[in-house]
Amino acid sequence: MTALEVEALSLTRQGERVLSDISFTLRPGEFLGLLGPNGAGKTTLLRALQGLLPHEGRSSLAQISAEARARRAAFLPQARDLAWPMAVRDLVALGRLPWTGAARSDDHRAVAAALTRMELEALADRPADRLSGGELARALIARLLAQETPLLLADEPGAGLDPARQISTMQVFADLAREGRAVVASVHDLGLAARFCTRVLVLQEGRLVADGPPAEVLSDSLLDQVFGLRVWRGEAGGLPLLAPIALT
Amino acid sequence: MKLTLSLAALVALLFVASLLIGPAAFGPLEALSALLRGEGEATVLVMREIRLPRAILGLLTGASLGLAGAAMQGWLRNPLAEPGLIGVSPMASLGAVLALQSGLVAAFAPALPLAALAGAALAVVLLFVLSGPRGGTLTVILAGVALSALAGALMSLVLNLSPNPFAASEIIFWLMGSLADRSMEHVWLAAPVMAAGALALAGAGRGLDALSLGEDVARSLGISPEGLRRRVVFGVAALAGAATSVAGGIGFVGLVVPHLLRRATGGRPSALLLPSALGGAAVILAADLATRLILPERDLKLGVLTALIGAPFFIHMILSLRKATQ
Numbered sequence: 001m002t003a004l005e006v007e008a009l010s011l012t013r014q015g016e017r018v019l020s021d022i023s024f025t026l027r028p029g030e031f032l033g034l035l036g037p038n039g040a041g042k043t044t045l046l047r048a049l050q051g052l053l054p055h056e057g058r059s060s061l062a063q064i065s066a067e068a069r070a071r072r073a074a075f076l077p078q079a080r081d082l083a084w085p086m087a088v089r090d091l092v093a094l095g096r097l098p099w100t101g102a103a104r105s106d107d108h109r110a111v112a113a114a115l116t117r118m119e120l121e122a123l124a125d126r127p128a129d130r131l132s133g134g135e136l137a138r139a140l141i142a143r144l145l146a147q148e149t150p151l152l153l154a155d156e157p158g159a160g161l162d163p164a165r166q167i168s169t170m171q172v173f174a175d176l177a178r179e180g181r182a183v184v185a186s187v188h189d190l191g192l193a194a195r196f197c198t199r200v201l202v203l204q205e206g207r208l209v210a211d212g213p214p215a216e217v218l219s220d221s222l223l224d225q226v227f228g229l230r231v232w233r234g235e236a237g238g239l240p241l242l243a244p245i246a247l248t
Numbered sequence: 249m250k251l252t253l254s255l256a257a258l259v260a261l262l263f264v265a266s267l268l269i270g271p272a273a274f275g276p277l278e279a280l281s282a283l284l285r286g287e288g289e290a291t292v293l294v295m296r297e298i299r300l301p302r303a304i305l306g307l308l309t310g311a312s313l314g315l316a317g318a319a320m321q322g323w324l325r326n327p328l329a330e331p332g333l334i335g336v337s338p339m340a341s342l343g344a345v346l347a348l349q350s351g352l353v354a355a356f357a358p359a360l361p362l363a364a365l366a367g368a369a370l371a372v373v374l375l376f377v378l379s380g381p382r383g384g385t386l387t388v389i390l391a392g393v394a395l396s397a398l399a400g401a402l403m404s405l406v407l408n409l410s411p412n413p414f415a416a417s418e419i420i421f422w423l424m425g426s427l428a429d430r431s432m433e434h435v436w437l438a439a440p441v442m443a444a445g446a447l448a449l450a451g452a453g454r455g456l457d458a459l460s461l462g463e464d465v466a467r468s469l470g471i472s473p474e475g476l477r478r479r480v481v482f483g484v485a486a487l488a489g490a491a492t493s494v495a496g497g498i499g500f501v502g503l504v505v506p507h508l509l510r511r512a513t514g515g516r517p518s519a520l521l522l523p524s525a526l527g528g529a530a531v532i533l534a535a536d537l538a539t540r541l542i543l544p545e546r547d548l549k550l551g552v553l554t555a556l557i558g559a560p561f562f563i564h565m566i567l568s569l570r571k572a573t574q
Contacts, residue, residue, distance in 0.1 A: 052464055070470030081462040083325035086515030097458050098470045127515065143461070147469075 314528020317502025335395030343367025368489025425551020445486025453518030500558020
């Protein structure tokens with residue numbers, strides 16, 4: 001059983017090839033980190049594979065109805081966008097919209113669980129316009145979790161979060177993957193990707209240049225070739241550490 | 249829920265007050281007995297033919313504008329949006345102006361609201377044609393601006409070519425907006441159109457809530473922005489078009505009421521729809537009562553009063569928004 005199948009996905013925008021021939025299959029239990037420099041096509045790929053952008057090739061998610069997709073995959077875009085100052089609890093509850101017909105107790109449980117996972121219980125009744133940027137970012141991630149889909153797609157979920165919250169957020173995604181869900185997240189922090197992702201997919205100029213476990217993929221030569229970076233490597237508590245130290 | 253019930257009680261109170269207050273001097277008991285039991289010939293005539301349609305139209309027009317405003321703000325994700333933005337009200341006004349100018353109204357009284365409704369219907373068709381099948385909010389608004397400009401230009405032309413000052417003043421007074429001298433015919437014409445609009449918007453709540461998080465997230469929550477656009481444009485057009493057809497130009501209600509009630513309803517667009525409809529009804533019923541109590545001998549127009557209250561409030565909203573974004 002697969003969570004997502006992407007075959008030969010390509011996308012051209014105003015005559016320019018933005019994504020070229022991307023193929024991969026994701027299974028439940030995998031936490032896939034989408035890596036690549038700015039402009040490599042991470043956001044475009046996340047949007048295209050849901051059918052939000054016209055594309056060539058095939059994505060299993062883009063082929064199903066909008067209603068079925070909403071119960072299969074939840075999406076957190078890069079922009080921390082909320083139009084109205086609703087309470088955090090109501091914002092998180094928006095994740096339950098696809099589950100029309102679900103028991104009210106199920107909705108309450110899912111919202112409460114998402115608030116707990118993101119450590120937002122104390123802020124549940126606070127209007128969103130009285131949250132800090134980081135708190136709003138966490139509330140929006142909780143909204144993603146409340147959708148309770150087998151697949152989660154997140155575009156830079158750590159953006160705007162302090163270092164401790166970045167780690168706890170990656171931990172939440174890793175836990176969800178361990179519980180049998182599948183997660184795809186674009187990540188800029190190579191160290192966090194190396195530590196938490198079970199697999200990374202590296203994009204460069206719209207092409208897939210590497211796909212595999214971080215320990216195998218994030219070699220010195222690849223980081224030099226894709227990012228122009230030299231890194232320091234270490235280990236703490238059995239987990240790999242990786243920190244950029246210089247431009248090559 | 250508490251807010252909705254309080255607003256419903258306020259609307260009921262104002263509705264009864266609207267039935268009881270007027271230039272004809274008779275007591276409340278006499279008025280209600282005439283209305284409900286048909287006792288007293290002259291009083292029955294005043295109550296059933298003048299005050300009842302006026303109160304019903306106040307309620308329906310206000311509710312329509314409040315509901316349309318809440319939906320419009322939710323759809324455009326903008327607290328300064330209002331139903332007039334899609335150009336349906338000016339096109340409805342143009343229909344009414346043509347009916348007045350051509351003398352159709354003199355021959356057949358319901359010609360005015362009917363022509364206004366036809367103007368609104370034409371506006372909806374033009375909006376969809378101009379904005380295309382997948383047009384976003386910006387295209388719809390631009391189409392609305394174009395329709396408003398066209399309707400404004402044609403109304404100016406009609407006034408310009410008006411055969412005498414009396415015809416011109418009749419048009420100008422109609423455009424100011426009023427609920428005076430309306431009949432049950434107006435109610436029967438407008439109510440079904442308003443009901444269709446309200447029904448369309450009642451089903452838009454989920455989509456508007458999802459849209460709070462942006463279009464991409466709304467799609468990922470299973471909402472079709474194209475379907476939502478059709479629903480909102482049709483619903484707002486039906487409500488605003490029908491309101492204009494029976495009451496003329498009444499501004500600011502659709503802008504101010506949802507804005508005032510937003511925080512009290514928790515900020516979710518779906519939770520704002522019903523309270524905003526009730527709030528709009530309360531404002532119009534109260535403003536219409538005020539036109540009867542302030543300068544009763546000078547026929548103060550309802551649209552003039554709502555603009556006089558609404559415009560300073562709008563300026564206050566802009567200043568608050570400016571402060572919030574600084």
